[in-house]
Amino acid sequence: MTELVSGDGRTHINSRLMRESLQNRGVLSQTDSDRDVQVFPDVTLVSIGGQSIFDRGKGAILPLIEELVEIKRDKTVKMVIGVGGGTRVRHTISIAVDLGLPVGGMAQLVGAMEELNAILLNTLLAPHGSMPMQRDHFWDLPLYFDAGITPIAISVPPYHFWEPPPEAGHLPMHGSDFGLFQLAEVLGMKQVIFVKDEDGLYDKDPKQHADATRFGKITLDELMTKLPDDNILDRELFHAWSHAKNLKRVVIVNGLKHGQLSAAIRGEDVGTVIVKEPAV
Amino acid sequence: MSERRTLESTLAGSTLTGPGDKLDYRPTAVMPAVKVVKIGGQSILDRGRAALFPILDEIVEARKLGIQVVLLTGGGTRARHIYSIASELEMPTGVVATLGKYIPMQNARMVQMLLAKHGGIYMLPDDFEKLPLYLQMGCIPVMSGMPPFGYWEKREEGTRIPQHRTDAGVFLSAEFLGAPRALFIKDEDGLYTDDPKKNPAATHIKAITARELIDRGLPDVVLERIVIEYLPRAQWCKELQIVNGLKPGQVLAALKGEDVGSIIRA
Numbered sequence: 001m002t003e004l005v006s007g008d009g010r011t012h013i014n015s016r017l018m019r020e021s022l023q024n025r026g027v028l029s030q031t032d033s034d035r036d037v038q039v040f041p042d043v044t045l046v047s048i049g050g051q052s053i054f055d056r057g058k059g060a061i062l063p064l065i066e067e068l069v070e071i072k073r074d075k076t077v078k079m080v081i082g083v084g085g086g087t088r089v090r091h092t093i094s095i096a097v098d099l100g101l102p103v104g105g106m107a108q109l110v111g112a113m114e115e116l117n118a119i120l121l122n123t124l125l126a127p128h129g130s131m132p133m134q135r136d137h138f139w140d141l142p143l144y145f146d147a148g149i150t151p152i153a154i155s156v157p158p159y160h161f162w163e164p165p166p167e168a169g170h171l172p173m174h175g176s177d178f179g180l181f182q183l184a185e186v187l188g189m190k191q192v193i194f195v196k197d198e199d200g201l202y203d204k205d206p207k208q209h210a211d212a213t214r215f216g217k218i219t220l221d222e223l224m225t226k227l228p229d230d231n232i233l234d235r236e237l238f239h240a241w242s243h244a245k246n247l248k249r250v251v252i253v254n255g256l257k258h259g260q261l262s263a264a265i266r267g268e269d270v271g272t273v274i275v276k277e278p279a280v
Numbered sequence: 281m282s283e284r285r286t287l288e289s290t291l292a293g294s295t296l297t298g299p300g301d302k303l304d305y306r307p308t309a310v311m312p313a314v315k316v317v318k319i320g321g322q323s324i325l326d327r328g329r330a331a332l333f334p335i336l337d338e339i340v341e342a343r344k345l346g347i348q349v350v351l352l353t354g355g356g357t358r359a360r361h362i363y364s365i366a367s368e369l370e371m372p373t374g375v376v377a378t379l380g381k382y383i384p385m386q387n388a389r390m391v392q393m394l395l396a397k398h399g400g401i402y403m404l405p406d407d408f409e410k411l412p413l414y415l416q417m418g419c420i421p422v423m424s425g426m427p428p429f430g431y432w433e434k435r436e437e438g439t440r441i442p443q444h445r446t447d448a449g450v451f452l453s454a455e456f457l458g459a460p461r462a463l464f465i466k467d468e469d470g471l472y473t474d475d476p477k478k479n480p481a482a483t484h485i486k487a488i489t490a491r492e493l494i495d496r497g498l499p500d501v502v503l504e505r506i507v508i509e510y511l512p513r514a515q516w517c518k519e520l521q522i523v524n525g526l527k528p529g530q531v532l533a534a535l536k537g538e539d540v541g542s543i544i545r546a
Contacts, residue, residue: 006475009467010326010357016367017360021475024500028439031367037375037442051284051293059282087286090296094289100308102515106454108406136378136431150393157432160450161408162444164506165513170305171296174432182432186374197284205295230295240434246372 010239026238036245038142038188043078044265045184045192047155047177052278053255054117054199061124064195064255068150069128071262075102078145079265080133080189083121084154085114097170107163107172111156114176122152155179177234181241181250193264195255196232200272204228217273241276250274307515309458312410314348315535316454316462316517318425318446321356323467325387325524326385335465335525339420340398342535348415349535350403351395352425352453353387354446355380367440369542377426377433377442384424385448408456420497447504454517455510462517463534465525466502470542475500487543503544511546518546 003014012018020027046068053060071077089110096106122130131144133151137262144151155176163172177194184192198206199214203226206212215223220241225240232252241247253260253271263270286292290303298319317339324331359380366376388416392402401414414421425446432441444452447464454462472480472494490511493501501508502522511520523530523541533540 007387009330010322011328012326013361015357015365018357021479021500022360022363022441022445023503023505024475026499028441031440032438033361033370033440035370036435037370038370051286055284055286057285058284064288087284087289087292089285089289090294091289093296094291094303097290097303097305100306100361102307102456102458104452105310105313110447138431157487158428158430159432160428161456162405162427162429164444164448164452164510165455165515167513168293169304170307175296179432182374182434184373185435200490222361232295234296243437245435265394 016135034245036188038246039138040078040187040189043080043141043187043189045153045166045189046079046081046261046265047180047192047194048081048083048117048121048255049194049196050084050089050114050117050176052118053195055086056197060256061120061195064261065124067261068125071265072128072148072150075148077265080141080151080153081121081130082153082176082183082184083117084176085110085117086101088116093171097114103166103170103172104161104163107174108160110172110175111154112268114155118154125150125152128145135222152182154178157182167173173236174233175234175236178236178240181237181247183245185241185247191249191251192247193251193253193261194233195253195261197254197256198232199254200252201232201255201274202228205230205235215272215274217275220274220276223274249277300485307514310456311415312458312460312516314350314351314411314415314457314459316350316450316457317458317535318352318354318450318462318464319387320464320525321354321359321387321446323354323382324465325353325390326356327467331467331526334390334528335531336394337536338532341393342532343398343418343420345396347535349420349501350411350453351388351391351420351422352446352450353384353391353422354385355383358386359383363441371418371440373435373440374431374433374441376440377444378430380442381426381428381430382427382443383422388422388424395420395422408453411457413492437449443504443506445504447507448510451507451510451517453519455514458516460516461519461521464503464520464522465531467524467526468502468522469524469527470522471502471544485542487539487545489545492514493544496545498519502542508544511544514546520544
């Protein structure tokens with residue numbers, strides 16, 4: 001029964017949080033439980049790298065499209081695709097840094113560069129069934145899946161002008177890897193697969209160090225103790241994931257090697273598999 | 281195999297995940313003269329006319345003095361009500377944050393209707409690019425204080441309430457605009473050692489640094505904790521001022537730059 005409560009000059013609606021300060025730790029903890037609702041637990045999110053795939057042009061993009069079309073032949077596969085922006089994002093930010101633009105200004109700018117890759121991808125995949133998905137039109141997803149249409153999501157999170165001041169340095173912390181992770185997390189998806197141009201995640205940049213070693217299957221907890229400074233994925237992804245409840249599996253595969261993505265979609269351990277173990 | 285085709289730049293080939301602290305960065309302030317002002321939801325708007333009208337009078341007076349004001353609104357009891365029900369349903373934080381957008385938006389629209397005759401204009405979250413026009417025309421832009429993170433709001437350990445709510449939105453707006461101080465209008469004189477509504481022994485804190493405030497580990501604080509955490513890393517907005525909007529003259533004094541209420545410094 002809804003009930004209005006007054007008497008202290010304010011009009012409240014009766015609720016467990018009525019009159020409470022949402023800064024109070026005791027109050028905050030009352031809202032928690034050991035699970036979050038999982039909306040789409042049978043969906044895989046596929047993220048296709050900007051620098052690693054799109055910046056290589058036709059030679060890398062077309063074989064990957066072919067593989068996506070093969071994957072789509074299995075009508076039981078439900079996937080959402082996102083893309084990175086690559087070298088144009090880096091160019092944008094380097095100019096923005098030189099101009100002294102605020103970090104929120106940089107965050108507002110970069111999404112446009114990724115959208116270019118999303119348009120390319122959709123133009124190539126549309127004949128086989130794909131459509132760009134508007135920012136947060138998640139509730140259309142069941143329709144997409146029923147119709148065999150693969151949605152292409154916006155990967156940069158909408159932090160925009162509100163990008164928080166970074167912990168160190170001057171660059172935005174919330175990039176497209178984080179954005180896609182968060183999309184999978186909030187919708188309770190099965191896994192995220194990052195398609196890059198290396199066989200997985202390495203302890204250091206394999207392009208610069210011949211002795212770099214690849215992580216095979218590793219838990220998030222263990223990886224967090226070994227995270228390299230210069231990383232193939234946004235640091236914020238790992239940070240946010242460690243506080244999250246839903247997502248259990250992130251896979252990093254080589255999109256230049258045919259079959260790795262398909263294997264990861266089938267749930268096979270390929271590339272680097274990062275798993276989150278349930279809290280004890 | 282096709283090679284990466286890379287544009288030459290200082291960040292070419294970079295993963296963008298390192299600290300990037302070797303860059304030559306000389307920041308430019310976007311609109312440093314703007315006063316970014318929050319009107320509290322539970323503290324002011326839920327009190328209705330008695331509390332709000334005198335505050336708006338002072339804001340209009342400040343605007344007539346040429347002070348550029350942007351108003352952002354909080355949520356209040358309706359936000360608490362939906363947060364409470366959403367929590368029972370075990371909604372992910374991103375969903376809770378999305379629900380949390382609607383109430384501050386209603387409040388912004390209410391304030392705009394009241395200020396329309398004085399140039400009040402409703403602004404969408406991404407409309408900062410229109411601010412120069414609005415302010416040069418003598419308008420008082422009003423917008424929701426909620427950051428646009430929505431479904432992309434990260435989960436915090438131990439709670440499903442979003443960390444970035446309307447205080448964070450006010451601070452982050454001031455930081456983007458390059459304003460040195462953000463002003464929060466509440467129903468208390470500022471910062472206390474505990475919630476003064478519940479603990480009569482709580483004492484007022486006139487000025488404090490963010491670090492001191494964090495070190496005190498207070499059970500309750502007047503602003504969202506994440507804002508206190510961000511403050512030391514801010515490029516521009518290095519002061520947060522909290523004033524009591526129920527006391528006549530406080531809002532106008534603060535808008536004129538006087539150190540009334542409490543001030544938290546980076």
